[in-house]
Amino acid sequence: MAIAILGWPINKLSPEIAREVTEGGRYACRQAGIALAGGHSIDAPEPIFGLAVTGIVPTERVKKNSTAQAGCKLFLTKPLGIGVLTTAEKKSLLKPEHQGLATEVMCRMNIAGASFANIEGVKAMTDVTGFGLLGHLSEMCQGAGVQARVDYDAIPKLPGVEEYIKLGAVPGGTERNFASYGHLMGEMPREVRDLLCDPQTSGGLLLAVMPEAENEVKATAAEFGIELTAIGELVPARGGRAMVEIR
Template identity: 50%
Template structure:
């Protein structure tokens, strides 16, 4: 099957080449989340010619091109416009065998839940905008955002990996809610097992929670169990180029563990898919 996706946004870092890399990595992610292999991308590019020189824009495109090469595909042209603010992203075409196509609506009761990247990107990019971030944490955030989710196309070959989605702008709480609603199930999350970037609590205490986290909670908070404001800020933190959220059946557990270990991941399950109970929250966050 041919699969297609697109994504673009305005800069979240100052360096143009890095912005291009992050935007491209983020745009390709949906292909991997479906279990696909990217084949070709075209650029979506807006640039304020009256404010910034075209040479800087070219660095953005080159950053995107470098990620396309890493993903094994061409950046085959695109379309550009004169825009009030810089924007960059990709429209990506990929392919996947029908029997390997992964959706976010096929989770089954008993599936174990895994997340391949730590949360906190929205908090760190907010700290960067407020000039409160350390160099070490900024580098860590960039490295995380530029990590391709290409393990998705390998996971697609394992029967019993029932659902995959990528965690992006709606945060863990939102994307897991989508999985549960689409699959007619519920989920329980062990918050203490959720991977979180270092120093996130310090940045939250310093006023670095992004506005998107509150908007996310306002949108789907009714699906979540009650939690502290700190936990809410992390569970609802909007991710840029976040990780894959993977639902793994018992029958696939051994093959999944072997593949992830070989790929250099050291994952702990963060929760489980459970039977839907209309008297209980769709997503239960256990902090104890």
Template identity: 55%
Template sequence: MESIKLTQYSHGAGCGCKISPAILDSILHSDLPKPSFKNLLVGNESKDDAAVFDLGDGTCIISTTDFFMPIVDDPITFGAIASVNAISDVYAMGGVPIMAIAILGWPVNKISGDVAKLVLEGSRQVCKEAGIPLAGGHSIDCPEPVFGLAVTGTVKKQYLKKNNTAIAGSLLYLTKPLGVGITTTAQKKNLVKPEHLGKAIESMLKLNNFGSALGELSYVNALTDVTGFGLLGHLCEVCEGSGVSAVIDFNEIPRFNFLDYYIQQKCIPGGTIRNWDSYGMKINLITEDQKVLLADPQTSGGLLVSVAEQHAKSFEIFALQHGHELKPFGKLVPKESHAVTVH
């Protein structure tokens, strides 16, 4: 099989090809009467990571889907990253995944089906790691390669986590470093160092299964994952949904330590600009370099966790026991004129 660079076939990369928050709001708006489903605990209204349906016996079903165009050239790695990213939505609700089905769009007249087979192999490997079957799916002939999953999960009702239940006074934590969008854009420009791309891929391949454990912690009052809208976009959703604001310390935010060079080389994803245009007016004044990092679209990013301040030490010990050395980068405060203020 000849070597294929998948990213040359896509106009966007990973979650950076998501529709901007502003346009998405317009698409989802409807003046039609909304039917009421009393067992639907989480739907479109809260801009959360997945839909949640109460079965009435103390158990809830979580349903989500996520797919995108290649963010890396290697097909196995592409399939794996897309799968980790999709499964993350279940973990971000405090749940446990139980099954996935594949979503595949493939330009069959441009790229061999043998390459698509490798994408699926990458997905199967991740599903095996997550302990779930890749149980089926659907495929179409498509102008650009697209892959992702629809994932079903479960959660006990009392362990369900949402993104709109944060409480003022809580501390904010992030479980993965920022900078995936900048690094992969450097790859597309043939500027990235292999070891830096390797760090980004390693991060994107890490399952957010820590979220299932967080579901059992009552002092974790809100949870989401950071993907295409960047840290600021997803933090805005938490703040606006919860009726609070956030004050964050830029120097404390986890990030890759090699980003400055790529920022200087203008390795800025188009998604960063779309993100900022959608919510920049909600952010207190920050520098250009801060904007570039905080609005950077993440693919398979980390969990954004809101923790009651009095339980911070217990949480940090718990996180360390699960392989995460975390410290807070910000705090939630009563609602202010801006959703997020950056220091």
């Protein structure tokens, strides 16, 4: 069940636009199979809209970000670069062929997560959002007492993202992210860092999967139109080594 909150600048934007926003929320709830039970609206200086969702989950299906194990392979369900492409658009750098790509990814729901939760071999799962891939991966490693080795070339990326980074289309949150957890990382080029610390809005799911469950996870992902490739692995923690190493 979902409850909506709408903040609307009633003297700046028309009620018709507010109705369109609300209908977008209803559409998203229908896609996810959630009942929109009501909500609240307030006069606000800028438009905001969100949903508070309450549900019941069987305890045996709960996946945490702290229960990964050494030997797990890492998978990411959406490409990185949402923050970079939206920043490039704000700076009028975005090429016509890249228009709408970030929006399409952000609008893609993570409904596959409920199916991944049914797989015993999925040992940990988290969404990649504002802290970027490295931030959420470091949380996973810290919680489980493991270290990660990541293959940069295997990470899914939005088209043009590396070019836009070179042009300076880097969100302000990227540097703040690295400042908070960069000491846990191994050496990496600046442009690699800028992508892996890129804040994601509605980013994908990061999965830690035991090797014997890899085929089942890939088959489940394919049912939702997701093609998965391992982007790295978790290894036992060793003193003196970076928590996350990029290859």
